[in-house]
Amino acid sequence: MNPYSGAGFFEFFAILFQRLAQVCMGAPLTLATDEVQLAVLACCAIACGLIGPFLVLKRMTMFANSLSHTSLLGVVGAFLIGSSLWDGTIADISILLLGAFIAALLTAGLTETLSRLFRLQPDASIGLVFTTLFALGVICVTLFTKNAHISTEAVMGNPDALQWSDLKLSALIAFLNIGLVLFLYRRLQLASFDEPFAKAIGAPANGLRLTLFLLTSATCTGAFRAVGVLVVLALLTGPYLTARLFCHRLSHLLIWTPCIGLVACTIGVALSRSILSWTGMPLSTSGLIATFIALIFLSALFVRRRKKTRTGWTGSALPAG
């Protein structure tokens, strides 16, 4: 029995805090569907919020777009590798991550090959690689499952199908991101703001790029069951672009961005539940999250403009990004 069924928007939070308090008091930890959703999405938001700023700063967001598309092929590949595990559930974490890594390496390798060896302009090589690999992924899914529904789900995300294993995967990825970003903070900062200098003092620029590729790919894989391959991009870029409007230090941005993502995800889950309770309509949680991120961005823009006209504050000293 789901304790959240029939809950409205504020009741949702009331029940959530009540249950949290109970767990703190020593009640056994059992997660309801909504809580699994919330936890997975929170992990996604944190993971995305930590690498999103670096992707935007290094102008790699369209590359992230490409990685998120090709993670579909990675997951299909993972199925083929571990076809013995095929029973309709996406369970084994290591195999999924392996598939994502292979897809990421394939995408990165092909894109770089196209632009360096074949001398194709960068936008063309990114576009060619990811559309081809994604088409291949869709066709593979249709071939091996005889069911195009799965690829629709991969694009849209389906938070209702999330399970304990998804939570493990996304928590792992979130911790991976937190650990690596903390560990590599100086180098990432240097490489995003002054790459020539970073190279000059001997920071491994290609290694950092590859790390970012792999983290992005892992993040997209962790998120694609929850929000789909495209709304991940909203979580990667949206919170950072919003935070950037009123905050200009990278260290602060790295706190603000995951927080905004977290708020958007929490409200998305709560709204989805309350709309279900009010109208009986299960709306797409990932859609709600994306829409809410857009709303946060727009209101931040509005607030900034009011502030600007009232105080003459000129806002960003950052040139772009």
Next chain:
Amino acid sequence: MNYFTDPILRAPTIGCILMCVAASLMGVVLLLQRRLLVGESISHAAYPGAILGILALALLGPEWEEYSFLAVLIGALGSSWLGMKAIERMERKIKIRSDAALCFTLAIFFGFGILLASWLQESLPQWASQAQVLLFGQAATLTDEHIMIYALLALGCTLFILFAFRPLQALLFDRGYSKSIGINTRSFERALFWLLLFSIVVGIRSVGVILMSGMLIAPAIAARQFSNHLKTIFLLSALIGALSGLLGNVLSVEIALRYDSLFLPTGPMIILVSATFALLSLLFSPKRGIAFRLARLASFRLRCLEENILKEIWKRREIEFAELKRHYHPILATFVLQRLIGQGWVDRKGGVLTLSDDGQTRAASIVRLHRLWELYLTEQLGWQAEKVHMSAEEMEHILTPELEERLTKLLSDPQRDPHAQPIPQKRPVL
């Protein structure tokens, strides 16, 4: 089976071809403006509008269901226009880098589309199938009305490019120049913008929102490999687009007929076919193709090796084959030696290699180039004599007979190089 006359297959086939032609023409424009990924954002931004169109039709006039494609078209046009405006504003007003603006816009619009789609699914389930089609496209259910629109669109794109070719060319290659010679760049860009929106929005029905941008990219890339002339690129791109539309459609139908219940979606098939074309032309196009480039490089390296070995034998009069193998890669050395013997430049007696008369001439001419270049560097460019050897090692393979003649004249037919070695005299090469 005839794909052009069969009443069921006719519409998808012709529809796909026309749609692909229009998209690949616009793709060339984007390729040259280096904005190919804009197509990705536009096609995703069209999704919520298309669903709103279905919603509006379902709520306002459900009796006009057969015109739903028009509602989809209008809605999609509206929202992709909005998406483009949003990207523009983000870039200009709040200085967001263009890739981040593209990515953010496409994710937000698509997310909103997902929200609307889930609402449609729940509240008006009988209309939901129309929304699902938009994701990956469904060419099989195209009708003759669609063809009319696609034909108009393809015709529009072609006519625009035909009649405005000159100014378009100027605009694509040098915007500032075309402005200065009085071309109205603003209205041209606006016209291109609308054609682009139309071609993407219309293609969504058969290829789907997610993969539509691939239809713009691949044919243009393929065509670009073959030519440097804008006209040829446009023509080729349209041709490749049309072929991929046809082949993708035919493949999808044939596979469904051969293996029942294996319905490979047409949109991804078309994308795969056009990507195959792009890949093949990247590999094998005569001028830019990687295969020919690598072959040219390999043949140059081989010639250098041949000439170096000839030179080596010339300097020592004769050389042990075993020693040659120690100096160079043994397999390569054997291969090159076979060629040299085949050409009659080298004689092999036992393990000892000597030059034939022709070989002597050939080797002497290489050494002559080497020493001429050394002399040129020291006498004319003031290099020190001990530094010129490395440069001459490279130049001896590159200098042409004309250059040799000029050098001889410039240095007034010298006899000795900077290291006091004799420069072999020019003899006619047989």
